[in-house]
Amino acid sequence: MDMKTYTTDVVVIGGGGAACRAAIEVSEKGLNSMMLDKGRPGRSGATPCALWSIQAPFGPRGRDQRDTPEQYFEDMVKAGRFIGDQNIAEIVAFTACDRILDMEKYGVHFKKYDDGRFFQTPMPGQTYPRSCFMIENGQHMSTVLAKEVSRRDNIQVLKDFFVFDLLKNGDVVVGVIGMDLLTGELVAVNAKSTVMATGGYTSLWGFSDNPPTLTGDGVAMAYLAGADIVDLEFNQYYGTDVIWPPSVKGAVVLYELMIDEFADGEITDKDGNIIIEKPLPIRDEAIKIIFETIKAGKGTPHGGVYFDTTLSPKGEDAVRDVFKNMTPKHYKFLIDAAGIDLAKEPLEVAPASHYQCGGIYINGRGQATVEGLYACGECAGNFQGANRLAGSALCDTQTTGAHVGGCSADDAKNRDMLPADKSNLNEKKELVNMFLSKKNKSTRPLFIKEEILKTMDQHMAPFRNEKGMEKGLSLIQSLSEQLENIQVPEIKRYNFELEEALEARLMVDAAKITFGSAMFRKESRGHHNREDYPDTDNKNWRCHTIVKQVDGKPQYSKRDVIYTRMKPQD
Amino acid sequence: MAKDKIKAKIQRYDPEKDQKPYFQEYVVEIDRELTVHELLTKIHKNYDGTLAYRAYKCFKGMCTTCIVKLDGKTVRSCATRVEPGSEITIEPAGGGALIRDLVVDFKKM
Ligand SMILES: Cc1cc2nc3c(=O)[nH]c(=O)nc-3n(C[C@H](O)[C@H](O)[C@H](O)COP(=O)(O)OP(=O)(O)OC[C@H]3O[C@@H](n4cnc5c(N)ncnc54)[C@H](O)[C@@H]3O)c2cc1C
Ligand code: FES
Numbered sequence: 001m002d003m004k005t006y007t008t009d010v011v012v013i014g015g016g017g018a019a020c021r022a023a024i025e026v027s028e029k030g031l032n033s034m035m036l037d038k039g040r041p042g043r044s045g046a047t048p049c050a051l052w053s054i055q056a057p058f059g060p061r062g063r064d065q066r067d068t069p070e071q072y073f074e075d076m077v078k079a080g081r082f083i084g085d086q087n088i089a090e091i092v093a094f095t096a097c098d099r100i101l102d103m104e105k106y107g108v109h110f111k112k113y114d115d116g117r118f119f120q121t122p123m124p125g126q127t128y129p130r131s132c133f134m135i136e137n138g139q140h141m142s143t144v145l146a147k148e149v150s151r152r153d154n155i156q157v158l159k160d161f162f163v164f165d166l167l168k169n170g171d172v173v174v175g176v177i178g179m180d181l182l183t184g185e186l187v188a189v190n191a192k193s194t195v196m197a198t199g200g201y202t203s204l205w206g207f208s209d210n211p212p213t214l215t216g217d218g219v220a221m222a223y224l225a226g227a228d229i230v231d232l233e234f235n236q237y238y239g240t241d242v243i244w245p246p247s248v249k250g251a252v253v254l255y256e257l258m259i260d261e262f263a264d265g266e267i268t269d270k271d272g273n274i275i276i277e278k279p280l281p282i283r284d285e286a287i288k289i290i291f292e293t294i295k296a297g298k299g300t301p302h303g304g305v306y307f308d309t310t311l312s313p314k315g316e317d318a319v320r321d322v323f324k325n326m327t328p329k330h331y332k333f334l335i336d337a338a339g340i341d342l343a344k345e346p347l348e349v350a351p352a353s354h355y356q357c358g359g360i361y362i363n364g365r366g367q368a369t370v371e372g373l374y375a376c377g378e379c380a381g382n383f384q385g386a387n388r389l390a391g392s393a394l395c396d397t398q399t400t401g402a403h404v405g406g407c408s409a410d411d412a413k414n415r416d417m418l419p420a421d422k423s424n425l426n427e428k429k430e431l432v433n434m435f436l437s438k439k440n441k442s443t444r445p446l447f448i449k450e451e452i453l454k455t456m457d458q459h460m461a462p463f464r465n466e467k468g469m470e471k472g473l474s475l476i477q478s479l480s481e482q483l484e485n486i487q488v489p490e491i492k493r494y495n496f497e498l499e500e501a502l503e504a505r506l507m508v509d510a511a512k513i514t515f516g517s518a519m520f521r522k523e524s525r526g527h528h529n530r531e532d533y534p535d536t537d538n539k540n541w542r543c544h545t546i547v548k549q550v551d552g553k554p555q556y557s558k559r560d561v562i563y564t565r566m567k568p569q570d
Numbered sequence: 571m572a573k574d575k576i577k578a579k580i581q582r583y584d585p586e587k588d589q590k591p592y593f594q595e596y597v598v599e600i601d602r603e604l605t606v607h608e609l610l611t612k613i614h615k616n617y618d619g620t621l622a623y624r625a626y627k628c629f630k631g632m633c634t635t636c637i638v639k640l641d642g643k644t645v646r647s648c649a650t651r652v653e654p655g656s657e658i659t660i661e662p663a664g665g666g667a668l669i670r671d672l673v674v675d676f677k678k679m
Contacts, residue, residue, distance in 0.1 A: 039626050040676055043633040139632045159676070182669050211633075213626045247605045247651070251630055333631035336649040337605055446615060492586050493670040494622045 003186040003429065008034045008156070009412045011175055011189045012405070013163050013218065014197035015041030017138075017394060018377020020145035021099075021401030022195050022408070027152040029409040034189055035149060036161045036178060038213055042146025045199045046210050046378065047397065050138025051254065051327050053123060053131035054398075055391035056096040063113075063120035064128035069094045070565070071127050076392060077566050079125045079282055080357075080385020081526045082542055083231070086564040087364040088383035092392070092399045099398035100132055106148040109135040123256050123390035125282040131391040138394065139329060160494075161187070163217070164502040165428050166194065166225040166373065167420035173225055173372035174418045177428045181499060184492035186432065190420060192412035195404060196222060196368075196375040200356030201510050202235065205460070206453035208353040209241040209252045215503055216510030218379040222360045223509060223554075227368040229547045230381040230559070231358030233518035233528040236388055237462050238354035239286040240267065242347060244302040248338040250352055252330065253307050255286060256390055263322045265309035268346075269298035275305060284387045284526050287351040287462055294350070304350035309343055319343040351462065355393060357384040357527065358517070361546065361559075365411075366404025369548075372415070376404035382544060385561075386526020435486050435501040442487035445500035448479050452507050455479075456514075464518060465531040473515040480508040513554050517545045520556040538570065573599050574654035576609060580621065581661040584670050591668070593659070594618075600654055606647035607636055610660075610672075622671035638672055639663045 010026045012019050015037030026033040037044055057072040059065050073093035077084060100118075104110060111119040111133035122129035134141055149155050163178035167188060175190040201216025202208050223229050242251040257263045259280060267276040267290070275293050276286060290305050300306060309319045320343035323331035334340040340347060359381030366374045375381070377397045384392070435445075459472025483505055488497040523537035524530050544559040576598045583591035596613050604612075610623045627635040629648050636647040639661040652658055666674040 039633075040635060043628075043635050044626070048632045049628050049630050182675055211626070211628045211630075246602075247608060329632055330630065333649055336631060336646075337651065339651075444619060446619075489620055491584070491620065491622075491670070493584065494673045496622060496625065497619060 003188060005188045005190060006034060007190045007417065008032050009191060010193045010195060010408050011036065011191035012195045012197055013176060014045065014199060014377070015039060015146065015159070016045030016047040016197065016199055016377065017142060017145060017397030018401040019197035020142070020149050021398050022197055022376055022405030023149055023155045024152065025402045025405030026409040027154050029406060030154070031409045031412055032154045034156045034158065034191070036158050036163050036176065036189065038162050040159045041149060041157055042143040044211070044213060046214060047142040047394070048139045049211065049252070050141070050394055051330070052133045052135070052137050053121065053391035054100065054134060054394040055126070055130045055389065056100045056118070056132050056395060057093065057130055058097055058118045058120065058132070061097070062118040062130070062132070067128040067130060069096070072096065072130060074566060075125055075127055076389060077385070079387050079389045081387060081536070082385065082568045083525070083544060083561050084385030085382045085562040086566065087562050088362070088400070090564060091403050092383065092396055095399045095403065096395050099395070099402055102402070103141065103144070103398060107144045108141050111135055122259070122261065124280045125389045137327060137329060141394070162499045162502065163221070164506065166221050168225060168424050169418040169421055171226070171371060172418060173370055174420050177425070179499065179502070181494050181496070184495060186429065188420065188425065190417065192372070192415040192417055193408035194373050195408050196360060196373065196379050197377045197401065198379045200378040201514070202353045202356060204452060204507060204511055204514070205235070205353035205456040207250065207350070207457055209238055209250045210353065215507050216356070217503065217506045218375065219359055220506035220510040222368055222370070222373060222375070223513060223547070223549055225370055225373065226549055227370040227373055228361040229359070229513060230361040230544050231517070232514045232547070233521050233545060234357035234386050234526055235353055235460070235514070236283060236355035236357055236527050237287045237351040239283065239290050239351050240307050240349040241352035242334070243304040243350040244348040245338050248334055248340070251334060253342065253347060253349060254327070255307070256280060257322065257326065262326065263309050263319045264312040264314050265307070265319065266311045268306045268308050268311070269293050270300050270306070271298065272306070282387065282389065288529070290351055291463060300348045302348050304348040306346040307349045308346035310346060316343050355388060357386065357388055358382070362404070365407040366400065367407070374404050374408045376400040380404070386528065431502070431505070432498070434484065435488050435498060436490055437487070439485055439487045441485055443482060443485045445486050445488065445497055445504045448482055448486065448504045449500060449507065451479055452476065452504070452511050456511060460514060460518065462527055463529045463531055466519065469515050469519050473512065473519070476508055476511045476515060480512070483508065513547045516554050516556055517547055521545050538568070542568065573601055576600055576652055576654065577657040578609060578613070579659045580672070582621070582671050583668060585668065603651055603653055606638060606640055606645065606650050606652055606660065609652060610647065622669070622673045624673055637663045
């Protein structure tokens with residue numbers, strides 16, 4: 001296979017909110033960058049799927065003048081159950097407002113009061129209403145950011161470009177290798193700084209409300225390059241994702257919309273009993289209630305609970321207006337794809353995989369533990385802790401995106417361009433050849449991927465135990481042995497199965513270390529519930545779980561959390 | 571529901587080896603109404619792994635990456651349903667250069 005090589009100052013992997021913001025910051029610093037996206041920037045990843053909610057503590061410039069960055073910081077730390085690194089949480093809380101103003105400058109539309117203050121909605125876990133309201137939701141945010149990227153001459157974008165490994169020179173990361181799906185070419189991008197912004201691993205699970213592209217590639221590549229990975233056991237499930245009918249399975253409907261200010265409906269069991277009281281709990285608590293209802297045999301026919309707006313005292317028309325005004329596209333999608341009108345009928349929903357709280361371990365400048373590598377947005381790991389608040393994720397994409405993008409550029413100014421080791425490059429080429437070569441007993445990558453998703457759904461659900469996880473891990477191990485049987489057709493253009501093969505290789509590693517991390521943490525906290533260790537153990541486990549590859553094997557350890565402004569009280 | 575069928579004529583074209591685009595017909599067994607996107611996924615999985623379509627997308631009606639021409643009309647495949655028993659034609663949409671089968675090169679963002 002032929003290989004093309006590009007050289008640039010900073011290479012950014014991803015095309016969501018974090019990647020776009022990082023690339024914009026590199027551009028502001030006057031350096032060249034390349035942005036590589038598996039899909040199409042602005043239309044790929046989780047960012048376009050998001051709703052209106054992006055947190056920023058505007059205080060007097062927003063809905064409640066009492067709100068402050070200090071309060072946002074405190075809310076985040078508490079929701080994260082005290083295991084988020086506070087040096088990074090500070091960056092999120094204290095730069096949020098500035099980054100929202102940047103977004104407004106780029107062209108994102110926010111709802112305002114007549115006097116120009118930001119309209120903000122209350123969400124569970126926010127001391128004061130803090131979610132700014134993007135009128136056209138995440139979809140518009142991501143296209144606006146992508147447009148801002150395309151306006152800048154010093155950012156080169158490659159879309160439909162699948163990155164499948166990092167390149168190294170000795171111990172230093174010096175760029176990436178990937179496949180241009182449109183042409184079928186192998187492409188190496190050599191850079192002084194490499195920024196991961198690949199989003200979450202949420203679609204390692206079959207029942208997920210995220211796009212299927214989000215398979216944890218960034219985490220797996222960083223792990224394989226020797227970087228520390230942190231807290232993978234905390235996969236945030238979201239409580240109310242559609243479980244039936246299949247054509248819209250995984251579509252998100254927000255339980256946060258059930259407060260009296262909005263739809264004022266209820267989450268109920270199969271008999272119509274209200275199971276989630278108001279004020280609404282934060283997400284880790286909400287999913288526990290829903291799981292317990294289902295476990296107690298009070299679930300709906302397809303194994304969920306009801307999202308029921310027909311119980312609202314406001315009446316059908318008022319409820320419909322809420323959905324039409326707040327989440328217009330999500331509302332219409334259910335009608336188009338399944339003929340379901342949320343304002344008219346109860347919907348069966350259940351907890352699905354939603355957000356990766358852990359990820360690549362970074363320091364206060366966004367550097368991973370391997371020289372040359374950075375991470376921002378959802379794929380970066382150690383600042384959310386064990387749970388995250390509504391509206392925090394989009395805020396992270398902008399705050400960490402800008403901060404880490406800027407640091408990666410500053411460092412690139414002081415770094416030489418190192419070529420990738422020849423042996424390293426050849427290894428990656430071999431990988432592609434392996435999947436293309438003829439086999440006696442061949443399999444399709446699709447089948448391996450399906451098994452991974454099934455295994456995660458079954459054995460890495462929010463409630464888990466040692467026995468189940470051991471089973472899951474051994475299933476993943478046997479899948480990783482089957483990788484070498486994969487055979488894909490020799491097609492040049494848009495060889496999707498070749499991409500899936502390379503993806504499956506990364507997925508087995510991401511899955512393996514997720515199991516390992518969850519088995520390592522012997523307590524329950526946030527989104528990690530061990531049936532065999534049901535209590536939170538602050539004495540032994542108020543710390544990070546770290547996994548790192550040593551001699552080809554994962555090695556697990558603990559690491560202290562960084563506290564700056566707020567130490568736990570006990 | 572008893573097994574039913576959808577007859578789908580799909581445009582195929584690999585510029586590396588085909589002179590010009592042609593149609594291939596797939597008869598797909600289904601047991602419920604499904605979206606065009608679900609239908610393509612089923613064909614790719616159970617009938618023909620070489621069919622190129624965009625599977626990497628949001629599945630939420632948000633990204634418009636899934637657009638195709640269904641009986642001549644541009645639709646989002648994830649948000650458009652087909653009835654059991656129907657006969658349909660699917661062609662690429664979006665206007666960019668044809669890459670392969672239903673996949674086009676979306677113009678610069
Ligand atoms: C349905 C839904 C609703 C949500 N609503 C909200 C909300 O209202 N408020 C909020 O704060 N948060 C919300 N979130 C969470 C939030 O949207 C995400 O956490 C956030 O958008 C992540 O941004 P990101 O840029 O880090 O990653 P993403 O937006 O997921 O982008 C990742 C990018 O990396 C690319 N990529 C991945 N792997 C590769 C590879 N190997 N090679 C090349 N490119 C690759 C992808 O194509 C994509 O462009 C929601 C999430 C979902 C799923
Ligand atoms: S898959 Fe995104 S709009 Fe259809």
